[in-house]
């Protein structure tokens with residue numbers, strides 16, 4: 380996304396600096412700009428808005444320097460993105476857990492198959508440990524073959540207690556075990572993994588809903604694969620409908636060059652991105668930094 384925006388801006392400024400542009404010419408330029416932005420997976424409503432604002436500032440104007448033209452585009456871009464950021468509340472998960480009175484703090488992890496849920500559960504366990512917060516992990520994926528062994532491996536490596544039952548058992552019951560165990564052992568937080576589901580599969584969504592109802596989580600996190608591009612928007616909408624998640628974590632940001640996913644998820648759910656996954660190691664979970672994102676846009 381970032382490279383693309385820079386190219387678009389440079390090309391536009393070359394055209395504009397030569398002469399005053401008519402409305403008709405501007406329309407063509409804006410149409411091309413829109414296509415470029417959509418190809419960068421910037422959400423449609425944001426593209427519309429940015430284009431409208433740019434047009435408003437461009438029409439019937441002469442630009443003495445190409446820099447002036449560039450500045451307008453950059454400003455409109457930045458303003459529109461800051462507006463999205465401003466609508467989203469700030470959440471500090473560690474602080475929420477530390478100030479929680481009624482132990483354990485229940486964290487429910489949801490998302491489609493392969494998005495990075497199990498890996499992120501382990502990363503969160505590691506993060507809590509780093510912050511002197513005790514936690515147990517719940518093997519709530521009782522469905523996919525190998526899932527229990529996978530999460531057990533993580534729990535062992537992190538030296539965290541794993542609560543699990545056999546394959547095919549009711550995930551809501553396993554989660555309840557996890558909560559009970561944490562209560563009797565005075566554990567600060569319980570992290571509940573769930574099985575992968577396709578967002579259109581209603582049965583599986585009902586399963587998430589059941590865990591949700593039985594456990595009544597303190598914080599539900601939607602895990603989104605940043606490589607899913609535009610599909611991420613419909614995933615987030617569907618999961619939000621069922622779980623009213625409190626925040627999301629975008630994974631595989633280390634591999635994602637477009638970054639439009641970040642804007643999509645923010646503008647569609649208005650829920651904060653609390654962390655981003657930046658690799659396969661436990662430490663590769665970073666706070667999403669708005670300023671860094673913005674300053675990276677036009678470098």
Ligand SMILES: Nc1nc2c(ncn2[C@@H]2O[C@H](COP(=O)(O)OP(=O)(O)O)[C@@H](O)[C@H]2O)c(=O)[nH]1
Nearest residue numbers: 492493494495496497498630631656657658659
């Ligand atoms: N590069 C990278 N890979 C990740 C990240 N998060 C998860 N993965 C990989 O994505 C794959 C699926 O992850 P998994 O946690 O099993 O997904 P789940 O099906 O949602 O539980 C695994 O190969 C992970 O190592 C990340 O932030 N960066």
Ligand SMILES: [Mg+2]
Nearest residue numbers: 496497520526
């Ligand atoms: Mg998993």
